[in-house]
Structure formats: structure tokens, C-alpha cells
Amino acid sequence: MPQYTVKVKWGKELFPNVEVNTDEEPMLFKAQLFALTGVQPERQKVMLKGMTLKDEDWGNIKLKDEEDMPAEPIEKPIFVEDMNEAEIATALDLPAGLTNLGNTCYLNATVQCLKTVPPLREALKNFPGGFASVGGISLPSLGPAQCITASLRNLYEAMDKGASLRPIVLVQMMHLAFPRFAEKSEHGGFQQQDANECWTELVRMLQQKLPAEANPNAGENAPKPSSIIEQYFGGTFDTELKCVETEDEEPTKGKEDFLQLSCFISNDLKYMHSGLKNKLQEQLTKMSSTLGRDAVYTKTSKISRLPAYLTIQFVRFFYKENRATNAKILKDVKFPMEFDAYDLCTPELQAKLLPMREKFKALEDKKVEEAQRMRDKKEKGQNEPEENMKTESFCFPEDLGSNNSGYYRLQAVLTHRGRSSNSGHYVAWVRQKGNSWIKCDDETVSVVSNEEILKLSGGGEWHCAYVLLYGPKILEVPIETEEGSKAE
The missing domain is CATH 3.10.20.90 (Phosphatidylinositol 3-kinase Catalytic Subunit; Chain A, domain 1)
Known part of the structure; x- marks a missing residue:
């Protein structure tokens, strides 16, 4: 050879x-x-x-x-009149798009959404591994997690340079690791795949290779995550399983970890928050050691650890046997730009969240007062000096990667347009700065408004929200001098 x-x-x-x-x-x-x-x-x-x-x-x-x-x-050299949409997006300082290599929009949308998480980006930049053949080792033998993590790192670095890109290597690595993503249709092209499955598998690969950040403030009893994924995306449920058919059986308590929450869509569901709450109390049937037979149990779950970045999946697909396909629920389910997870949490966590929540409330009250004062000064022809601001940490000191307020801000939406998960089209919608949003439709990148994001809640043939990514709401406060007055 x-x-x-x-x-x-x-x-x-x-x-x-x-x-x-x-x-x-x-x-x-x-x-x-x-x-x-x-x-x-x-x-x-x-x-x-x-x-x-x-x-x-x-x-x-x-x-x-x-x-x-x-x-x-x-x-x-290239002139504006000769540019395509992707090249114009680069000239306007818009994010790089990703070329669809044949029904790979599910992967493109996932990559664009995850790119909005700064700690993940930083961990990838620091990842030292590669997959170029060294010493006679071929690419696949290095392991799927190694190859996928390295290829995503390189792809993000290339995307930072602008222009539309073809994610050839990442697609190849995903196909090698997960052969179902490489399945072809009767026409010879790649079949469409489920974006949430892709999201889950990609995150699982990163979980194996990206170590957690060191936390010098962590005590002996603090969580000890093994990866950046668990640290910033991972939450914990406290669960209680109680038999409803007898009082003689003691409830069973436990803990369950999660990387995303599921919002199941019923006929009467109108809001995402209600769908999440409904899932926290459910009934199931299992063998009762007390009764010696199957019995009905109530499982109650409460969140005891909130991650900084909260992933929520709308369970929009269900299997239809007569058509042998994953049919889609088109129902309109409203989701908020800012989400409060407080009432999904255990009483113990709620108590820990209160100090930061009170700071947010105090800041909002202060903004109302300052708005009135500024109106009064403008009427008198006076100007208010600009304040120097600082951001406060969104994590508990002993738990890096957690959320210490329960407040979240929407930063990415992955949508699906079509009737089934193995057809149609996926698109990423990501927050750029402030209230400015970007639509990443494969290689085509364009600016959209807040109003267009809220229209993604479903109810018709237009794009329906499938996976939401919420980031921590950041508290900004004025910098104060030692005497306690605002810095000029």
C-alpha cells in the first residue's frame, strides 16, 4: 500500500x-x-x-x-455584487453558515445552537486531541468521542473566520460513530434524521472528552462533575415514589440526573411551563413488595440542581404504526423569552435561590425609579451620567456551572418544518446580541426579530420549536466606590 x-x-x-x-x-x-x-x-x-x-x-x-x-x-478578491447570501452575511459580520451536504440540516442546526454556549466553546478550544493519522493510526481507531470532539472544535474555529463552510469532517465522523445517521434513501441520498437524537448523541460524545472546570471554591460536599457537559448542562431531580394503594409501604426516595427536560404535549396544553410541571408528577405501575402484585405508584420529581444552560425538548413526534413513521404534533405551545424555573425546584433549592432573586427584584425596582428620575431631568434639560456596570456570577460559588437564581434567558431555538421527524427541514435561530436574533438556515444566515422567534411556537406548517436552549439571566449592577456611592 x-x-x-x-x-x-x-x-x-x-x-x-x-x-x-x-x-x-x-x-x-x-x-x-x-x-x-x-x-x-x-x-x-x-x-x-x-x-x-x-x-x-x-x-x-x-x-x-x-x-x-x-x-x-x-x-x-470578490465584490459585493458578486457575493451570494452567505458571503454577504460574512461581510455584515453575521455568523458563518453551514452547507447542507444532503439532509444534514439536523446536524447543522444542532451545531449552530450549541455554538452559543461560551463555556463549551472555551472547553473545545482547550481540547488538545486531534484525529489526523499519526504513527499509522487510522482516524476511526482513535475512538468516536475523540474524533467528533476534535472535528467540532476545528469546525467552530473555522466558523469564527466567517464565510459558509462545508462540515465534511464532522459529518463523516458522525456517520462512522452512528451508522443510522449514514442511512440512505432509495434515491441514494442521505435520509433525514431526528435533530434531538443528533443533539443527544453529540453532547454525549463531548461529555466523554471535555473535562470539568476546576473550582477552587468547591467544598467536600460540593458536586464533583466529571465533564464540562455535566457541569453546565446537567441538572438533578430529587424523586419520591409512593404507592397509592396502601399506606403501609414507605415512599422510596432517590436522585436522577438529566441533560434536558421534556415537555410532553397534550390536547389541552397551551404553555411550555405547564408541560414541564405536568411531567414532574406522573403515575406508573410496578411490583409492590408490600402487596405482592403490580400496583399504581405516584412519582414526584423536583429539581435539586439547576444547570446554567437548560435544554428543553418539545416531544412533538410519536410513532404511527399504520404509516410506519414518526408523525408530528403541530399544536401551538407558547414558550417565553425569559423563563423562571423556581416552582419546579425543591424547597431547599428555592431557599438557596432567594438571595440572587432578591437582587434581581431590587434592580428592577431601581430601574423603575431611575426611569422616572431621568424623565424629570430631561424635562429640566439635564443629562444623567452613564453608570459603570459589572456582572455578577450566575453560579453558586461552590457549584460552578449551576444557576443561582432560577432565571433563564432564551438563547437558541431549533425548529422543524414538516410532518415527520424523518422528513422536512431543521433550522437554528440564535440570539446574537441583546434582542438581535439570527436565523441559520444551513448556509443562509439572516437577521430576524424577537417577534419572529415567538411565532415559532407551532400551530401550522411554519417552523415549530423542537429544542430550546436557555442560558442564565445575567445580573448587571452599578460599580460602587468604597463609600458606597456609584462610580463616575
């Missing part, structure tokens, strides 16, 4: 010991270069002794070990 070890020069960087197998298509080698440089394969210009490497074959290029192969992106 013609396999060589070459050195790749890219700008001022040198990548030694890059393995090349000339039995394979050059695109696989270019995918390795993408992993190393962040330059998309179609934008690469790989040269050796004056010859340019093609995409489909190696041509007359002859290799030998330790050959130097300069690689650089092709950069051509």
Missing part, C-alpha cells in the same frame, strides 16, 4: 509526520489538512514541485517520505 509521511507547510506553520495514502482519494488527505489548518478542502491549494493536487486523483504527483507539501487557501 503506497503510504508516505510528509511535511505540510501552511503559512508560517509546519505540520510534520502527516500520513498520506495515495490509494485513497485526495479529498481524504484534504480533510486531514482541514483538521490541521481549518481551511475548507474546496479552498485548499496543495502544491508539490509546481504541480497542484486535484480533488479526484493524484495525477502525476509522485511522493516520497519527508516530502514538503505547501498548502494554502485560495483567496480571490
Whole structure:
């Protein structure tokens, strides 16, 4: 097998010991270069002794070990009138879009939503692993979690440089790790997949490879998460299981961890909050050791640990046997831009949330008073000096990655348009700054309003919210001097 070890020069960087197998298509080698440089394969210009490497074959290029192969992106001047929508988005400082590689919108939307979480982005930047073949190790043998984490890191780094990208390597790694995502239709193209399944599997891969942040304030009894995912996305339920058919059986108490909450949609459900509350008390049947038979139990759950980033799935799909498909519930279920999880929590957690909640309330009261004072000053022709503000931590000191107020702010929505989970189209809607939102429809990125986000609640053929991502509501307070007055 013609396999060589070459050195790749890219700008001022040198990548030694890059393995090349000339039995394979050059695109696989270019995918390795993408992993190393962040330059998309179609934008690469790989040269050796004056010859340019093609995409489909190696041509007359002859290799030998330790050959130097300069690689650089092709950069051509482009004018606004010649730009497509994705290039215009880059010029306007909009986020990079992702090309649909054939029913891969479910993955594109997931990637765009998760990109809004700063601690996750930081953990990926610090992830040292790679998947370029080293020492004869092929890509898949490094393990799916390693390959997926490294490819997502490289993809985000490339997206930060702007322009629409083709997520070739991440799609390949997901297909290798989860063959069902690589299933093809009778027409030969990739089948549509469920975006929430993709979200769950991608997060599970990251959970295995991204360690938790160290917390110097953690005490002996503080939570000890093993990964950044558990730290910032993971919550805990306190549960109680009580038999309703006898008083002689003591309730069973326990704890359950979660990475997302489920909102089940009934005929009379109108609001997301009600759907979440309904799920916290449910009935089930199990064997009773006291009665010696199956009996009805009530399971009550309360949240004892709120994560900083709360994922909520609307359970919109159910299996229809007569059609052998996951049919969709189109019902309109309203969701808020700001969400309060206080009444979903245990009494103990509620007590811990109160100090920060009181700070939020005091700030709101202060804003009302200041608004009135500013109106009075404007009438007198006076100007109010701008205040210097600081942000307070959204975590409990001993529990990094938690939410210490119960208040959340919507930061991403993943929607589905269509009638079943294995058809239709997925789109990500992400908050950019303040109340500015961006619609990420594969490679097409555009600005949308708050009102358009609220229209995603369902009720028709338009996009329906499927997965919501809430981040912590940040408290900003004026910086005060030592004497207690505001800083000028």
C-alpha cells in the first residue's frame, strides 16, 4: 500500500509526520489538512514541485517520505455584487453558515445552537486531541468521542473566520460513530434524521472528552462533575415514589440526573411551563413488595440542581404504526423569552435561590425609579451620567456551572418544518446580541426579530420549536466606590 509521511507547510506553520495514502482519494488527505489548518478542502491549494493536487486523483504527483507539501487557501478578491447570501452575511459580520451536504440540516442546526454556549466553546478550544493519522493510526481507531470532539472544535474555529463552510469532517465522523445517521434513501441520498437524537448523541460524545472546570471554591460536599457537559448542562431531580394503594409501604426516595427536560404535549396544553410541571408528577405501575402484585405508584420529581444552560425538548413526534413513521404534533405551545424555573425546584433549592432573586427584584425596582428620575431631568434639560456596570456570577460559588437564581434567558431555538421527524427541514435561530436574533438556515444566515422567534411556537406548517436552549439571566449592577456611592 503506497503510504508516505510528509511535511505540510501552511503559512508560517509546519505540520510534520502527516500520513498520506495515495490509494485513497485526495479529498481524504484534504480533510486531514482541514483538521490541521481549518481551511475548507474546496479552498485548499496543495502544491508539490509546481504541480497542484486535484480533488479526484493524484495525477502525476509522485511522493516520497519527508516530502514538503505547501498548502494554502485560495483567496480571490470578490465584490459585493458578486457575493451570494452567505458571503454577504460574512461581510455584515453575521455568523458563518453551514452547507447542507444532503439532509444534514439536523446536524447543522444542532451545531449552530450549541455554538452559543461560551463555556463549551472555551472547553473545545482547550481540547488538545486531534484525529489526523499519526504513527499509522487510522482516524476511526482513535475512538468516536475523540474524533467528533476534535472535528467540532476545528469546525467552530473555522466558523469564527466567517464565510459558509462545508462540515465534511464532522459529518463523516458522525456517520462512522452512528451508522443510522449514514442511512440512505432509495434515491441514494442521505435520509433525514431526528435533530434531538443528533443533539443527544453529540453532547454525549463531548461529555466523554471535555473535562470539568476546576473550582477552587468547591467544598467536600460540593458536586464533583466529571465533564464540562455535566457541569453546565446537567441538572438533578430529587424523586419520591409512593404507592397509592396502601399506606403501609414507605415512599422510596432517590436522585436522577438529566441533560434536558421534556415537555410532553397534550390536547389541552397551551404553555411550555405547564408541560414541564405536568411531567414532574406522573403515575406508573410496578411490583409492590408490600402487596405482592403490580400496583399504581405516584412519582414526584423536583429539581435539586439547576444547570446554567437548560435544554428543553418539545416531544412533538410519536410513532404511527399504520404509516410506519414518526408523525408530528403541530399544536401551538407558547414558550417565553425569559423563563423562571423556581416552582419546579425543591424547597431547599428555592431557599438557596432567594438571595440572587432578591437582587434581581431590587434592580428592577431601581430601574423603575431611575426611569422616572431621568424623565424629570430631561424635562429640566439635564443629562444623567452613564453608570459603570459589572456582572455578577450566575453560579453558586461552590457549584460552578449551576444557576443561582432560577432565571433563564432564551438563547437558541431549533425548529422543524414538516410532518415527520424523518422528513422536512431543521433550522437554528440564535440570539446574537441583546434582542438581535439570527436565523441559520444551513448556509443562509439572516437577521430576524424577537417577534419572529415567538411565532415559532407551532400551530401550522411554519417552523415549530423542537429544542430550546436557555442560558442564565445575567445580573448587571452599578460599580460602587468604597463609600458606597456609584462610580463616575
